Amino acid sequence: MSRGVVSRIRIEAAGPRRSRPRLRFALATLAALSVATQGWAEEPAPEAAPPTPPSEAAPPAPQPIPASDIPARSAAEASSLRATAALLERSASLDPIAAGLAEREAKIAQDLANLRRALQSAASLDTLDEIEREWREFDRPLENWADQLGSQTGVFEQEIRRLDTSVNLWERTTQGARDARAPNEIVALARDTFENARKARDDLGRLRDRALGLLGQVGRVREAVQEALARIETERQGLLTQLVRREADPLWSPALREASVQQLLSNVQQEIERQVAAIASVWRSEADRVVFQLLLLIAIGLLLRGMRGRIGSGTVDATIEAPGIAVLERPFSLALLLTLLATPWLYVSTPPAMNDLVGLLLIVPVLRLVLPLVDAPMRSPLLGLGALYVVDKLRDLVEAAPVAARLLFIVEMIAALAIVGWVLHSARKAVAVEPQPPDRWRAGVGLALRGALLVVSVAALATVAGFVRLGVLLGSGTLQSAYLAVFLLAVVRVAGAALGLAARSRIAQTLRAVRDRRDTIVQRSKSALRIAALAAWALATLNLFALLDPIQNGLRAVLLAKLEAGALSLSLADVLAFGATILAAVYLARLVTTLLDEDVYPRVGIGRGGAYAISTIVRYGVLLLGFLVAVGAMGLGMDRITVLLGAFGVGLGFGLQNVVNNFVSGLILIFERPVQVGDAVEVGSVKGKVSRIGIRSSTVRTFDGADVTLPNGTLL
Secondary structure, three states, X not given: OOHHHHHHHHHHHOOOHHHHHHHHHHHHHHHHHXXXXXXXXXXXXXXXXXXXXXXXXXXXXXXXXXXHHHHHHHHHHHHXXXXXXXXXXXXXXXXXXXXXXXXXXHHHHHHHHHHHHHHXXXXXXXXXXXXXXXXXXXXXXXXXXXXXXXXXXXXXXXXXXXXHHHHHHHHHHHHHHHHOOXXXXXXXXXXXXXXXXXXXXXXXXXXXXXXXXXXXXXXXXXXXXXXXXXXXXXXXXXOHHHOOOOOOOOOOOHHHHHOOHHHHHXXXXXXXXXXXXXXXXXXXXXXXXXXXXXXXXHHHHHHHHHHHHHHHHXXXXXXXXXXXXXXXXXXXXXXXXXXXXXXXXXXXOOOHHHXXXXXXXXXXXXXXXXXXXXXXXXXXXXXXXXXXXXXXXXXXXXXXXXXXXHHHHHHHHHHHHHHHHHHHHHHXXXXXHOOOOOOHHHHHHHHHHHHHHHHHHHHHHHHHHOOHHXXXXXXXXXXXXXXXXXXXXXXXXXXXXXXXXXXXOHHHHOOHHHHHOHHHHHHHHHHHHHHHXXXXXXXXXXXXXXXXXXHHHHHHXXXXXXXXXXXXXXXXXXHHHHHHHXXXXXXXXXXXXXHHHHHHHHHHXXXXXXXXXXXXXXXXXXXXXXXXXXXXXXXXXXXXXXHHHHHHHHHHHHHOHHHHHHXXXXXXXXXXXXXXXXXXXXXXXXXXXXXXXXXXXXXXXXXXXXXXXXXXXXXX
C-alpha cells in the first residue's frame, strides 16, 4: 500500500459523517487487496538475477549540483561550450573534402572502365609503372582525407561523450533546483545551461555523423583504387609470361589499314589536354612552390656564376681539373639541373604528367653539361639520343591509339639503329687512324653497343610482327638505359666538380688531413661516385628489362637461408653484415685517429705521450663498439656474448697468462706513461728509441736502425 493512499484514507476518516460510506468502501477494498497480496506472497519467488560484475555495472548517475555551486559551474560549462563551438566551426573544412570526394567518385568509375583497355595496350613495365603512379597519385589525397577525417572523428567522439555526461548532469541539476525551490534565477541558469549543452551535443553529433559518412565514402573510393592497383600488379606479374604471345596483328595485315586518322588525332588531343590540365592543377594549387623553385633556380645560377668568376680571377684555386671548369662554364644549366632534380621534394605531389615535363626539361641541362666533356665525334650521337628521348615521351601521348604508337616506336628503333651504327663506325674509324692502348672501360662500352644493336634489331622485328610487348620491352628498355647512362654521366661530372671545389675551399684547407691528402681524397671520392652510378645504372637496367625482381628474389633466398646448429642460427646475410660492420669500424677508427693526430693534437698542445695514449684508446674503443654492433647485426643477443666472454675468461685463466700480462702492461704504459714514444731505453741487450707502444707489444728501433719487438711486460 502506498503512502499516498493511506494519507487520503486518513483525511477522509477525519472528514464529515457523510463520507463514512466512502471510508467503509475503501477499507473493504484494502482488505481484498491484502488477501490477494498474501496469496501472491505464497507463490515461489522467481530466481534472482545474478549480480552484475563490478566491471559491467552501469556508472552511477551524477549527483545534482548544489544550488550554491550552479553559477560557478555554469560559467565553467560555458567556457567548455565555447571550445565545442570551435569544433563545430570545423564543419567548413569538410566541404572541400565532400566536393573532392564527389568529383573523384564520379571519375573513378570512368577510370576503372578505361583501366582494362590501358592494361591491354601497356607494352612495357615502364607503361605499367606510369599507370600505377597515376593511381597512387589518385589515392594520395584520399589517404590524407582519411587521416584527417579519422582524427577529427576521434575528437568529436571524445567531446560528445563529455557532453553526454554534462547534459545528464545539468538535467538532474535543473530538476533538483526546482524540487529544492531554488530561486528562479538559479533554476533558469541551470535550465539554460542544460539547453545549451544539449544543443551543442546534437549539433556535434550531426557533424560527427557527417564526418563518419565522408570517411565511409573515402573508404569505398580507396577500395576501388586498391582493386585497380591489384589488377596492375597482376598484369605486371603476367607480363613476362605473355611476351611470346602475339597480341596484335602484323603491320602488313589489311585490318590495320582501316585505322582512322581523325580518331588518332582526337586521341592525341585528348591526351595532351589531360596532361596539361594535370600540370596546371599542380601549379594552381602550389603556386607558392612554383615561385620558390624559380627563385631557387636564379639564386643557384647567380651563386655558381660568381664562383666561376672567382676561379677566373684567381681568387679560388684554379688548379681544378678541366671537367670541373667545363661544368662551371654553364652555371645556369647546372642550376637548372639541380633545381629540376629537387622537384619531388619541393612539391606535395607530382603527377606523372609533371614528372614527364621535368624529364623533358632535363634534356637541356644534361646535354649542355655532357657535350663539352666528350669528344667531337660523339656529340652528334648524343644529340640524336636526346631527340629520341623527346620522341619517346611524345609516344606516350598516342598510347590510346595502338597503331600510331607502334609506328612511332618502329621509327624510334630505326633511328636508334642508325645512332648505334654511327657510334660503332666512328669508334672503329678513330682506332684505325690512331691506335689506342687497350682500355677496360672502352672495351666494355663497345661490347654494350654491339649488344644494344642486336637487341634493338630484335625489338623492331618483333614489333612489326605483332609481338608488341616483347618489342617494346627490349627496345624501350635499351633506350631508357642509354638515357639513364647519359644522365648519370652528367650527375657524376657535376658531383666530381663539386668535390674538387669543396676540397679546395678555405674550410677544407684549414684541415691538415684534407690538405695533405687532397688529390687522393678527390680521386677516391670520384671512384666511389662512379661505382655508385654504375650500380644504380645496372639496377635500373635490370628493372627496365623486368629482371630485377626475379634476381632479387633469388638473392634474398640465398642470403636469408638459415644454417642452424643447435641454438645457433646464421645466414649468409648475417655473416656479410658482420664483415661489413667490422670493416666500417676499422676505417672509422683509422679516420678518427688520423683527424686527432693531424688536426686536433697540434691545436690543443697535448704532449706526445698523451696524444698517443688518447689515440690508442679511441682506436680500440671504436673497434670494440664496432665489434658489438657487428655481433648485434649478425643476430646474436647480448646473453650469448656474455657466455662467450665467460668462456674467454676461462681460457685466459688457463693458457693466456702471458697475453693478459702483456695486455695489462700495455695499458699501464699507455696511461701511466713511464715510457713514451721517442724515449731512449735499454732492455737487456737491446738499446734504442721507442718507436711504437702497442696494446700487447712495443717496438724499439736500435741505434743501428733495426726494429726489435718487445713484450710490454718486459718493457715495463
